[in-house]
Structure formats: C-alpha cells, structure tokens
Amino acid sequence: MSLKHLLISCIALISCLSTTASAQRQTHLYIDDGTGNFTILTATPSGGGGTLTFPPGAGTVLTTANGGAIPFGAYLAFGSNSAQSGYTYSGISQSFGNSWASMASDPTAQHACAIGVVNNKIYVIGGSTAPVSGQINNNNEYDPSSNAWTAKSPLPTARRYMASAVYNGIIYVIGGSIGSGAGTPQSVVEAYDPSSDSWTTEASMPTARQSAAAATINGKIYVVGGDNCGSTFYSNNEEYDPVANTWTTRASIPNGWSTSAVAVVNGVMYVLGGNDNSNTYVQNARYTPPPTDSWTLGSNLPTATGDACATSLNGNIYFFGGTANPSDNSFNTATQYNPPPADNYIGLASMPTATQAAVAAVVNGNIFVIGGYSSSGSTRLTTNQEYTPGISLYWFTKN
Numbered sequence: 001m002s003l004k005h006l007l008i009s010c011i012a013l014i015s016c017l018s019t020t021a022s023a024q025r026q027t028h029l030y031i032d033d034g035t036g037n038f039t040i041l042t043a044t045p046s047g048g049g050g051t052l053t054f055p056p057g058a059g060t061v062l063t064t065a066n067g068g069a070i071p072f073g074a075y076l077a078f079g080s081n082s083a084q085s086g087y088t089y090s091g092i093s094q095s096f097g098n099s100w101a102s103m104a105s106d107p108t109a110q111h112a113c114a115i116g117v118v119n120n121k122i123y124v125i126g127g128s129t130a131p132v133s134g135q136i137n138n139n140n141e142y143d144p145s146s147n148a149w150t151a152k153s154p155l156p157t158a159r160r161y162m163a164s165a166v167y168n169g170i171i172y173v174i175g176g177s178i179g180s181g182a183g184t185p186q187s188v189v190e191a192y193d194p195s196s197d198s199w200t201t202e203a204s205m206p207t208a209r210q211s212a213a214a215a216t217i218n219g220k221i222y223v224v225g226g227d228n229c230g231s232t233f234y235s236n237n238e239e240y241d242p243v244a245n246t247w248t249t250r251a252s253i254p255n256g257w258s259t260s261a262v263a264v265v266n267g268v269m270y271v272l273g274g275n276d277n278s279n280t281y282v283q284n285a286r287y288t289p290p291p292t293d294s295w296t297l298g299s300n301l302p303t304a305t306g307d308a309c310a311t312s313l314n315g316n317i318y319f320f321g322g323t324a325n326p327s328d329n330s331f332n333t334a335t336q337y338n339p340p341p342a343d344n345y346i347g348l349a350s351m352p353t354a355t356q357a358a359v360a361a362v363v364n365g366n367i368f369v370i371g372g373y374s375s376s377g378s379t380r381l382t383t384n385q386e387y388t389p390g391i392s393l394y395w396f397t398k399n
Contacts, residue, residue, distance in 0.1 A: 087396040089341060098334075098349045098390035103368070104147045105382040108138045111372045112211075114155075114164035115359035116171030118194045120145065122361045123152070123171055124370055125192070128160040129380050131373070135160040135178050139192065142370070142384065144363045153197045157188050161259075161357075163214035165221045167242045169195065172202070174223055174240070177210035182229040185209045189240070203245045207236045213262035215269045217289050219243070222250065224271055224287070225257040233258050233276050237287065251293045253285055259357075261310035263317040265339050270298070272319055272337070273305040281306050281324065284337070299343045302335060309360040311367055313389065315339070318348075320369050320387075323356040329375045330354040334387065348390075353383045365389070 083089045106124060113127035122142040128134050137158035141150045159176030160183070166172070171192040177183035187208035191200050205223060212226030212234070221240040227233045233256035239248045253271060260274030269287040281304035286296050301319075308322030308331075317337040323330050332354035336346045351369065358372030358381070367387040373380050 083396045086399055088399055090395050090397045099388050100349060100352050101386045101388070102352060103144070103384040103386045104142070104149060106142070106370055106384055107140055107149050107151070107382070108136065109371070109380040109382045110136060110138065111357040111380050112160040112162075113359050113371060114162045114171070114173040114176075115361055115370070116164055116166045116192070117361045117363060118166060118169050118171065120363050121194065122363060122368060122370070123192065123194065124359060125164070125171070125173055126155045126159050126162055126176070127371070131378065131380075134180070135176075135183075141194070142368070144366070144368065144386075152194070153192070153199060155192075156190050156199050156201070157186070159186055159188070161210040162186075163212040163223050163226070165214040165216045167216050167219065167221060169193070170242065172214075172221060172240070172242065174214055174221075175205055175209050175212055175226065177229050183210070185226075185228050191242075202242075203240075203247060205240070206238055206247050206249070207234060209234055209236070211258040213257075213260045213271050213274075215262050215264045217264055217267055217269060220289065222269055222287065222289065224253050224262070224269070225260055225274065227256075227258040232256075239289075250290070251287070251295060253287070254295055254297060257285075259306045261308045261319055261322070263310045263312040265312050265315055265317060268339070270310075270317055270337070270339065272310055272317070273301055273308050273322060275306040286339070298340070299345070302345050302347070303331070303333070305331065307356040309358050309369060309372075311360045311362050313362050313365065313367065318360070318367055318387070318389075320351060320360055320367075321355040321358055321372065330356040330373065348387075351385055351387075353381065353385060355381055355383065355385075 110127040110129050114125040116123045124140045126137055129136055135158040137154040139152040139154050141152050159178055162176035163174040174189050176186045185208040187204040189202040189205055191202050209226030210229055212223050214221055214223045224237045225234055235252040235256045237250045237252050239250045255276050257274040257276055261272045263270050271285045275281055283300045284298040286298055288294055305322035308319055310317055310319045319335045319337055321331050332351040334348040334351055336348055338344050354374050355372030358369050360367055360369045369385045371381050
C-alpha cells in the first residue's frame, strides 16, 4: 500500500478528533517507521487559537509544503516547531483554519505609506491618494481593541513610498519621494513619538531614495534597496543608529531591488520580491547584521511579485498581495514563508480585496493589511483586512 493510501486510511480513523489550541504545547501525530500509521500521543494540540477539528475534512492527505509525501519515521505536531531530541524540524505541512475579516476602514484612501506599531496601536503615515503622483502627510492611528481610527499629528514632510521602522517606541519614517510625475527621491528622516504625538527631524539618510525596505534589528535600523524615481535601482544597505543619530554603510544586497517586502525573524532581515533594473521581479534574500554583515539567497517566491507587504509572527513570515507588474492588477494572495531550515512556502486563505502597495502590521497575534490599490489608475483603497492565522502542522524527520 502506498504512503498516500496509508495516510488517507489513518485520516479516516481520526477524522472525528476535535482539539483546542493552547500556547506552546504540541500534539504529536507520529508516522511509524514500519507501517506509516499515525499514533496519537496526546490530545491537547496548540497553535493559532480556536478549536480545530483534525483533520479538516474526510479524505484530506497530509503532504509537505511542496506537495511531497511526509516520509516514514517522521512525526507531525501542532503548535511549536521545536524538535524533540533525535529529530530535525523540516517544515510546515499545512495550515488550517486561517481566515479574514473586514475591519473599520482607514479614513484616508492611500497607498505607499509608512507604518509602525507602538503599544498595540497601528500608525499609517503619509503615502499618496493619487494613482501616479502626489503625496500626503496624514497620520492615522488605528486601535484594534476598539476598531477605531484617530487622526494624529501629521508627518512634517509629506511623502510617498517611504521606508519605516520602529525603535524604542518611536516610528522612523525614512526617505520616499515628493513631487509630480515620477517625483524626486528624498533622504529626510522624521521620527514620531506617539506618547507625545510629536515629530523630530533626524540625521538624513546618505542615499536619497524611494521604495526602500527597512527593519530594526538589535537596536539598529537597516534600509535596503530602493530607487531614484527613475531607472537607477540601489543595492545600498545603510544602517541607522537611533541613539547616536548616525549612519553606517553595510554589505550591499546582492542586486539592486525596489518595492520589496521586508520582515525580521530571529535577528535576520528577509527582503522578499520587488523589481530591479530590468523590470523583472526578484526573489528572497536574507541579511544577517554585524558582526556577520552578509547576505544569503533563499528559495524563490512561488510567484514573482513586487509591491507586496509582509510581517512576521511566531517565527514565520506572512506575505500579502503585490503585483507582477505595476501596471497590472493586484494579487489577493496570502503566503506563509517558513525560514530556514525549512525555507519553504505555503498558500493561505486569499484576501477578500486584492491590493498592492499596502502596509501590514501585527497586533495581538492578528495581522492587519491596510490600504493600497487594486490596479493601475484605480481609486486607492481604505480597506483594513484582518487576518487570523490558523494552526500549522509542523513535521520533523529523524536525524
């Protein structure tokens, strides 16, 4: 009998099992070395919250994220990807129960914004309301606990396509572009303190650019890639020290990339998708800061994508929307990337509204995808789409 048929038989036997998630514990479903049969060791799984009936529907076949068979001798678990002694984490098989909900709309229809989260509130800053040009200085605060928006002190320099990052409760809005048409790249850095609802101007970025990616690691902000509002795409990686208010040049990204999504997992910065000087859409690079100060290429995205947004949660990266070409329609896709050692992707429930040039943020275990636009020349979006992660089924192989 094939492993697939064994899996189906095992699933039929346990299809009535219903379990409830609880943090940081695992339910183990083993595949026996000799027979391929599951043995249920405990009935208390963990994971993304809520009640999960496992498996989700009769006839479900468990596979690796790439569609291959789970090998003999592996074990599967909910909740945590920490391997038991003698096993190695090998990736996520599937994610069950993920869902979307529409929340209170952003008061401003906008795209190409900056974003930051401080004290469980989301700040959506600047960007543009126009299909091609123009910029705004709005600073809209969203409180997921009350599902309400509040206008805050505006961005001093109205801009679009800025990079942004948070350090010590301060949101840093970096670079971007202003003006009509393609615009003019900017090097300005302005810092917002939500506790006082006030702005300060900080040391300018060495390279003026728009559409760069930024992230905070170990107290430093790294700004990577971007473009000059024309045909020059940068590979620059510039490190900002918020305490010293100084900039340092670090190892360049392997290619000049723009409109990339970015997220951080375990002190490593992942730069996903984007476009380069040939107007092609690029892959997945990860940066390890000093003392390593180096880049490594990961596995390619399932679909070449620019102008997506991303964030990290529970050791994984969530990647939303984007486009194959800025003049094309947007994607409504949601993808989970599992960093090394798995280095693979799984598809998630699609977003209700397709979008590109949106922003994403995590509050209390849920992800909010805000704004963007659906196609070139279309009206900018006010959508606020809340994603609730499901329960992931991890698999582990014997050493």
